[in-house]
Amino acid sequence: MSRSREGAPVPAPLLVPAAIGVLFLTLPLLGLLVRTPWSQLGAQLTAPGVGQALRLSLVSATLATGLSLLLGVPLAWVLARSRARGRTVLRALVTVPLVLPPVVGGVALFLVLGRQGVVGSWLDDAFGITIPFTTTAVVIAETFVAMPFLVISVEGALRAADARFEDVAATLGAGRWTTFRSVTLPLVAPGIAAGAVLCWARALGEFGATITFAGNFPGTTQTMPLAVYLALQRDPDAAIVLSVLLLGVSLATLLLLRDRWLGRAGAA
Amino acid sequence: MRVPPAFLLASLLTLSACGSAGDAPPGGSEGDRGGGTLPTLSGTLTVFAAASLTDVFTDLGEQLEAQHPDLEVQFNFAGSSALAGQLTQGAPADVFAAADEAQMARVAEAGLAGDAELFASNRLMLAFPADNPAGLRKPPSGIPSLGELLPEDLTLAVCAPEVPCGAAAQEVLEQVGRTDAPDTYEEDVRGVLTKVQLGEVDAGLVYRTDVMSGEIPAFAFAESEAAQNRYPVAVLDDAPNAAAARAFTDLLLSEEGRRALTDAGFFEP
The missing domain is CATH 3.40.190.10 (Periplasmic binding protein-like II)
Incomplete structure (x- = not known):
């Protein structure tokens, strides 16, 4: 009976740092749970605005993920497959939001989409549309910050995928679009799903770009991270309860997604 | 683009400095407790x-x-x-x-x-962008009420009620019955100033000390005295x-x- 790869014993030099890594990442969460004022939980959770902020967070993170899929998957394909020159520069440019402090990203969004911005002032003059301080601005800020996570993850999957399948499809007469749809997409679906989950989680926790570009208004632009930050200014207990709620919802969502949609991908 | 580059740089620096205000080093050695006059x-x-x-x-x-x-x-x-x-x-x-x-x-x-x-x-003042997009005007004489200064439909930034400048803002807006006016509740007064300076809001309630240098135009209003910090x-x-x-x-x-x-x-x- 051959031992499966999953069952291999962990070499000791890896075991200790891995265990420390687990503690490092989970102890702060435990700290939150220990410090949570469970007796006040009901009152805090039903406080006005909490449900509103949570709903807004979930909706905007989901819309931002949708937008990221729409734009990010084609972008990842270009980065992984096209032979155009300047791809390295392009990759560096589109992943800048990963390292940019989000508040700076928020200011940068103002300069383009704000009502004084290059595109924003035109939108305002021509259509009377102003983006800042709307839920649209929240989705845009979250997409700006979160989409690179999806792009990187999908590009990695595309590079790892065996390009010969695509070549075979081409020799059998499939057009490039058909090849992409029927061969490439199913091939990298697990990578896309993993990227989407990362992207959603990042969007859900977004704070800096959102408060800068979208502002903070209950029901319109106040997402959970903003509510948590402001609660922290006055009532740390409330902030902890809100954080635990956000944590619970995102963990539950990720676990459910993994079971339902990523079942095989997760094990692969 | 109407934003001077120097301001942008300054505001970016301020923004990034906000995040790093954390742990100060311990206070060093004891002072000399001579108890003398000097x-x-x-x-x-x-x-x-x-x-x-x-x-x-x-x-x-x-x-x-x-x-x-x-x-x-x-x-x-x-x-x-x-x-x-x-x-x-x-x-x-x-x-x-x-x-x-x-x-x-x-x-x-x-x-x-x-x-x-x-x-x-410290008292609040109503700051607005240099090009005054909402056309805010002060009555020719006397100190106006905030209610007189605020048109019906303007984009207004204030601090969140959780922080001191926001508590004062809440108070003056209540006095003039315009608690519906804000479009965004910023985490601190810097956030309000940034949005005013970028011209993204028509006006913002900031401290008098923030506009003292004269770079940002601002009006004083009567209600600020009772709501001072x-x-x-x-x-x-x-x-x-x-x-x-x-x-x-x-x-x-x-x-x-x-x-x-x-x-x-x-x-x-």
Whole structure:
């Protein structure tokens, strides 16, 4: 009976740092749970605005993920497959939001989409549309910050995928679009799903770009991270309860997604 | 583009500085407790102060350092609420100066500071972008009411009610029955200023001391006096450098300190 790869014993030099890594990442969460004022939980959770902020967070993170899929998957394909020159520069440019402090990203969004911005002032003059301080601005800020996570993850999957399948499809007469749809997409679906989950989680926790570009208004632009930050200014207990709620919802969502949609991908 | 590049750089620096206001180093060695009339102070003095005090306190700190060459004064400037939070979580400091009494009360309730003394007050003003997109106008004579200044449909930024400038903003808006006016509740007064300077809002409620330099146009209004913030200062009970802490608060409360505060746009408490 051959031992499966999953069952291999962990070499000791890896075991200790891995265990420390687990503690490092989970102890702060435990700290939150220990410090949570469970007796006040009901009152805090039903406080006005909490449900509103949570709903807004979930909706905007989901819309931002949708937008990221729409734009990010084609972008990842270009980065992984096209032979155009300047791809390295392009990759560096589109992943800048990963390292940019989000508040700076928020200011940068103002300069383009704000009502004084290059595109924003035109939108305002021509259509009377102003983006800042709307839920649209929240989705845009979250997409700006979160989409690179999806792009990187999908590009990695595309590079790892065996390009010969695509070549075979081409020799059998499939057009490039058909090849992409029927061969490439199913091939990298697990990578896309993993990227989407990362992207959603990042969007859900977004704070800096959102408060800068979208502002903070209950029901319109106040997402959970903003509510948590402001609660922290006055009532740390409330902030902890809100954080635990956000944590619970995102963990539950990720676990459910993994079971339902990523079942095989997760094990692969 | 109507935003001067120098401002953008400055606002980016301010924004990135906000995040790093965290742990100050411990307060260094004990001050010389000679008890004489002219104690020689040494070591490090750590002052936690509201962000609106940055300029005045930096000047006063330099004065104190000039008088005591062995003393180093370190500041942690941030929102008062954030500072109060850091202190109650055990951040070591000698002096705490807050932008309102509520935040000082939080620190006092945690048993970290005894009596606080009021040393200044600050009032709100209505700041607006240089090109005044909403066409705000002041009546020709007298100090107007905020209600007269605010048109029905304008984009207004204020601080969130959780922070001192927002508590004051809430109060003046209630007085004129315009609590529906804000479009965004910013985390601190810097956030309001950024949005005003970028021209993304028609107006914002900021401190008088923020617009004192004259770079940002602003109107005073009648309701601000009743809703002013009073600034308390206290030497913390566990101050590692209590002697220097007292020297700093003495300087702040002296005629000299008062003059520096007035020049910066503060009122007497």
